[in-house]
Amino acid sequence: MNQILIIKYFLFLSMSFFSYAEPAKLPIEAEVLFNEPFFGCEGITFNGEGKMFLTCNKALWVIEDGEPKKVADLYSNLGLSAIGERDVLVADFGLENAFRHQKNHDGIVWRITPEGERKVLVKGIGDPNFILVLEDKSILISDDATNEIFRFSENNGLEIFSTAVNHPNGLALSKDGKKLYVAQIFKSIRPVTPDNSLWSISIQDGKALSAAIKVGQTGEVGANDGLVVDEHGRIYVAANGDGIIWRFDPENGEKVMIAKDIFGVASLAFGEGDYDHQSLFATTTFAKGLGGKIYQIKVGVKGQPVIR
Template sequence: MPLSRRLVLAGGVAGAAGLSTLAQAKASPPAVGVVRLDPALDGLIAPDAPIETLASGFTWSEGPVWIADGDYLLFSDVPENRIHRWSERDGASVFMDPSGYDGPDASAFREPGSNGLIVGPAGSILMADHGNRAVARVDLATRAKTLLATQYEGKRFNSPNDLVQASDGAIFFTDPPYGLKDMDQSPLKEQAQNGVYRLAPDGGVTLLVRDLTFPNGVALSPDQRTLYVAVSDPARAVLMAYDLTASDIAASGRVLKDFTDLVGPANPGLPDGMVVDRDGRLFVTGPGGVHVLAADGRALGLIQTGGAAANCTFGEDGRTLFITAGDRLLKLRTLTRG
């Protein structure tokens, strides 16, 4: 969950054509549409593809996950402590309330609900649970929750934010302080760092990266050799890439894309959630909407969402991009697959 939910941010994108196009956008309110920065985008999004609003009225929508067995989408409203369900047939409804903290007094939390959601073992989802400060598994039929990890070295996590699972069952997740009231200054904060962790299938937790200010969205490359981490810090708004084959993962970190120069008053958002298509291209939420990047970080386009976008995922037949954007749930058909 970025600091920018209540900030107004702006920007442009590297490349002469991109800078020229986005400079025009700065003079007007945030737009909705697709900005093409590279001809390669035409192979990913049709020129006439519309951005549809499927539902609205949320406080801060996040963490979309497509449930193929049932053909529906789940997504979090983090401040409201709910998970919503959307399907073409039934529209939007409340799926789980509360989704995170279920105690009597939530005043210590800035955002007590679930955040990132991904598909788990058959019939379940995995959750970054702000309110319980945990990584959890939820049974879709019963809504029963199992906490998989709550601490590192005897100290509670801050508020796990987003997660991704590798083919070997390991879960990579970020742990910024966004769920806690006063965030880094919260008296509940036990971890000195805002870390990136690996939860092993046997339950062991390893701290991979400790030097990021606000690690947020996380994803894996298709070959699972690269871990991507978005940093939602307006002073250093970057997308990091880490080599998972390195003996020291943190030392292998490199800036794949720097969005810091885009931050400003016309384009809402900071680097947040993301999804990777089957060919390794990244769809990363950031200033102005969802940035479409080649695997080497080259900017291909910007899906303008008319406000801050928090996360995105592919669903339906694999070609539909669902975007959680503040108070709205959006949909865009693409020519690629997740």
């Protein structure tokens, strides 16, 4: 009996080991998945059907049969989030933005079907950038030109969720859902000056506490953009200005360079559907004439379950 228990124990350890196969050599070489027809991209997400959606060239795109197909035209390229089984939420600056104009309120969050049918879900935000769906189906929206993170729900409409982080961009929940991680992209927008901070805001009873705690910093000109969290609770940060993806472990403070030389790296998503679930997929913005590429980075670990 003891021998059987020992064998079962070692089988369990073996299964645990092989379920997490992080590459031995870091940083990982990023592979170009798509190069054309894009000149600048931002958002990336997978819907409930496992289809990849992108915001590029001021439009929403879906990848079908390995080829990009335009779904709907937009005013800008910004963040994406899946909602429900098929649709996506799309952040859009609108006709004006605070980087070229004064503070405004013409930003939009669209809800768009894979067939291109769209409706305005949220309006009244200046420059919405990143969207995060919560368990109760409300959504968080960062305005990267201000210090505002909004919360929208069908019952309560649009309200301020937090003003604890200046120029917030990427948003992600901790593994236990008790913390919101926030990427700070700028110190200021006049002139545009990049920041490199990653913050944590505690959440209690569905509300943000006022304090924000610094989790870590990326490179010197990080311009932190998209965020995702893996199944072990570690945070991946797209440092747009440095072209680097960093990983932070909030449990022990470990900071690891996952991939480099991804100029203008913007949003991140773990693979779903027919895409490798142990890979990160990354978009790139307008950078050094190399923007618009979509990359795959084989990190050897899955993302935490996505809320739709």
